[in-house]
Amino acid sequence: MKIDIQTLPVVIIGAGPVGLAAAAHLLRRGETPVLFEAGETVGAAMLQWGQVRLFSPWRYLVDQQAQALLEQQGWQAPDPDAYPTGRQLVEAYLFPLAQVPAIRAVLRLQTRVSAVSRLGMDKVKTPDREAAPFVVRYQQADGEEQELLARAVIDASGTYQTPNPLGAHGMMALGERSLHQQIFYGIPDVLGTERERYAGRRVLVVGSGHSAQQAVLELAQLAEQEPETQILWAIRRAGVGQMFGGGESDALPERGHLGTRALALLKRGQVRLVTGVQIHALARTPAGIVMIGEEERIGPVDEVIAATGFRPDFSFLRELRLSLDPALESPMALAPLIDPNVHSCGTVPPHGVDELTHAEPNFFLVGMKSYGRAPTFLMLTGYEQVRSIVAALCGEWEAARAVELVLPETGVCSSDGGACCAPAVSSPLLAVGLPRRATGAKSH
Template identity: 80%
Template sequence: MQKQTLPVVIIGAGPVGLAAAAHVIRKGETPLLFEAGSTVGASMLQWGQVRLFSPWRYLVDQQAQALLEAQGWQAPDPDTYPTAREVVERYLFPLAQVPQVLAALQLQTRVTAISRLSMDKVKTPLRDETPFVVRIQSGNSEEHDILARAVIDASGTYQTPNPLGAHGLFALGERSLGDHIFYGIPDILGTERGRYAGRRVLVVGSGHSAQQTLLELAQLSEQEPTTQVLWAIRRPAVGQLFGGGEEDELPERGQLGLRSLALVEQGKVRLFAGVQIHAVTRTAQGIAIVGEEERIGPVDEIIATTGFRPDLSWLRELRLALDPALESPTGLAPLIDPNVHSCGTVPPHGVDELAHPESNFFIVGMKSYGRAPTFLMLTGYEQVRSIVAALSGDWEAARNVELVLPETGVCSADGGSCCTPAASPLLTIGVTRRRASTGRS
């Protein structure tokens, strides 16, 4: 079989994975799109109650919109702000029903490994000309292999949250208390209400996900006055914790910071800075944060909004070039390092920065940022546009990358904590930057 006739495999049917599929389809090719969940946008639905900071006009990929409009799709009001669930139901669900996308999509199908046909990681001769072997498992069926000419990994990071532990490891005792720790943004006023009403709840993390969670807990405490809300952050001082306020280009995001600040000032939320969690333990009085007992009393529940990290275990047989700290592609790492960059200072990047020694394999979307908490959705759309252009041989378009990001300074370079991956609602625009084509192919 000629390698060029094989499909482009896309892993993950979230917004970026579906956008990648749309770009491949618009180039006249047929992708294969594998999604481990039972529906497209499965991870977004886990925090579906959260209202996004950006209006609809910034949430839809252009090529995806072209496919949808050909089917008679009516775009939502571009100036309204949807929840994550509304994005899935009004955009991703219809996109998944476009005939070309539907034909490519396989739900409840997990990619368990990727390699090269009849080659392990060590073998080099003819490697770039050899098809990929993508091993998949659908439901409870046996694993089987399919061949691909290129692979785009848009599987995200939501299923691999960072632990509470200050070392980057699980805190001692954390795993054994898993039934009292929620990672991400729980539906506090909905399905998880009974879990938190009237309880002592500790939120750990300093990003927008933490602040969104605190607002919902504060609302719950008004309805259930015995609910106590505590907030622990690792940073030693508040600094720019509450963002740009009225200076934020996205009013909803600015208001989130202002409302969170008000909760602290009004005493509705008790804030503890400089908290380094090394161990947690179960006591007769509740869950204790070892070493912090003098400040943080026992709690009943912990919500960890500490960000996420990529799962690289099933990519072991591929030759990846990953930054040793961020676990992002080495070409991208210096552009997104949260010690230097914020959400709004990431420069344009595309196929070149996302390339690995393994030819025609790419990690995109939130997973491409590794552990850097500064990813914005529009970045993912531009990533897949550039990559698909390169795969189709249009290197001029691939390297003519543009990126539209905020310039307000609301995302500080203090570890990037204001732009946590759990806050993927941070879909925003600002000014355009262009990198001219190098002419290299």
Template identity: 80%
Template sequence: MQEHSLPVAIIGAGPVGLAAAAHLIRKGEAPLLFEAGSTVGASMLQWGQVRLFSPWRYLVDQNAQALLAEQNWQAPDPETYPTGREMVERYLFPLAQVPSIQAALRLQTRVTAVSRLSMDEVKTPQREETPFVVRIQSADGEEQDLLARAVIDASGTYQTPNPLGAHGLFALGERSLSEHIFYGIPDVLGKERGRYAGRRVLVVGSGHSAQQTLLELAKLSEQDPATQVLWAIRRSAVQQMFGGGESDELPERGQLGLRASRLLEQGKVCLFADVQIHALTRDAQGIMIVGEEERIGPVDEIIATTGFRPDLSFVRELRLALDPGLESPVALAPLIDPNLHSCGTVPPHGVDELAHPEPNFFLVGMKSYGRAPTFLALTGYEQVRSIVAALSGEWEVARTVELVLPETGVCSSDGGSCCAPAASPLLTIGVTRRSLGTVSH
């Protein structure tokens, strides 16, 4: 079998996965695009009520826009800010209807494993020339193996949230109380209103997701004064937790932090700092959160905005070079380490930084950052542009990386802590800059 005649397989039909498909199609290829959900952008729809930090002019991939233009797509006002649902419905849905994308897309199809044909992780001879096997499972449970010459994993991390426990593990009792814990950003003022109105609600996490959730809970408490809002964070200092404010190059992001800080000033939220959760217990009074030195509660519901981690279970037969701390590609890790970098200080990177010992396999988008919370959506678009150029043999183009990320106003001076520990699904976009790489193939 001629390996080069096989398609490129893309896992995940969110904005980055669809952008990868658009770039390949514009190169004359016919990729395979697998999405476990019933629609494109399925994970985004889970937080569809959230308004994005960036206006439309930063949210559309250039190659995707070129395909849409052929279908007479009416672009939204470039200066308006969509919600997650609006981005899916007005951009990703129309993109999925483009005939070349539609031909590539397989919805309700979960990738359960990726390996090499007739090889496990141990076998080396002729590995690079051997096709990938992509095992898929349909909604009715039927399994099938397909072959691919390359695999781009853009499946994201939203389905694998971090637990509440201080050790990186589920806190004692956390699993047994799962029906009272929401991981991510609930629709507090919409479909989840009945769950939180008039209840004692604890939000855990200090990032954008937590702040967005607190603002909605504060609105709910104005409508139903019996609603009590508590907030637990791991950090001991709060002064730089709210971002750059007026100095933020993305005004909506800066305003989010300012509004969240006012909740504390106005006494609408009860904050507990330096909290390390070891266990959750429940009695007739409610749920108690047990830390190293204090107990918080009782509460009725917990919202965990504690970030996300990658699901690597289905690629364990591949030879991946992952940073032991971040679980991102080894070469990328020092560029995105939240102990050193923030959302706005990540250097340009592309195919070289995303490469693994397994040739032609790539983690992209949020998943490429592993456990780092500093990912911005423009990064994902640039990643797939570089990778597709490399897969097409255009190595100079692939290594000409284009990326400038917007400063938060404080991140560059605080070791990135303003972006940690909770990674937000909110998409933010910057302006591009061209800088020529010096490595030759």
């Protein structure tokens, strides 16, 4: 029996801010999405760093189409000038959005997508491939596997569940796996749920991005209350350079303030910084955990916080033809626009459906996952991505290509060819931004 592919739903993987925005855009255009979320709630990944305050105020954190759906239900937007934490963003915005009847009807929580392919085709087969629907296999909380056919798939699953390892060579350092109970990947709630873990302990923070700075600042607050707490900070950079950002010149004041505070800790001697660290192995000794590099040994310490960024998981997309940059693991056409080795943080050119298209028609990576291993993803970039993609799926190509992003001038990466951004640390702290400016159709 021939299947009319246009009658099938669009599957969205991941119910974070960008995935929910994709669902809102589809619903507002009369389309039928199905939204899969592996966690128990929407925004489950954000809740894992819920104590962290975002860089941007509320006015820059809400998708327009999602807001329209919410306002139909009587939702009152928070103070546009207030800066929410990750948890506040989820509770005041994502939770109400998930309760909008049209969203609730298509949302499937505790449902993990385990594989995506084409009906009756593996990765190798080409004839009539575009006409074949996607097969989305998913596993529910009870362990049962099922399948769903779709006309398009939008992967907004993020990267937070696949952190980068400590090893300088991109692999886990020797001994890292066996010491996993003493390593926290990401930003622990040092002053809250994880307080007992770090109070009075010797803690090593690895990483030079905003996540690392946040962790160091929280540990310093803990040390003021628990004086036996010791903080050691290791970075791969040879020097701090512009690591602490643009300070007062940063268009996102909270981001500039974070760097200013972290730098002040170093100047006061509250934190010891070690530069040029290349970790090859971790060893448990009678005195504690020791990091072993090419020429140095760091430690001993009791706990390690690996704020080394995240990377995308493509394991469940193995049967799809992904057009990925070999270095960044972002869509091929997007990579030169965001490459931190050569590109300035504040000047990402306009991008939408054209840059996000793969060799697999009607499959898209969006949100933080679309940036692969590159840093500085902004939340409104994700909202603009799904707006463009949904317009294209609805056949409105002029609207899909009318994309232009205006990113903040940060005072960072303005004169060093992007070198200050070289460590690929995709921090949840960066999932914010300033609004885009639409200026009409633009050819790419």
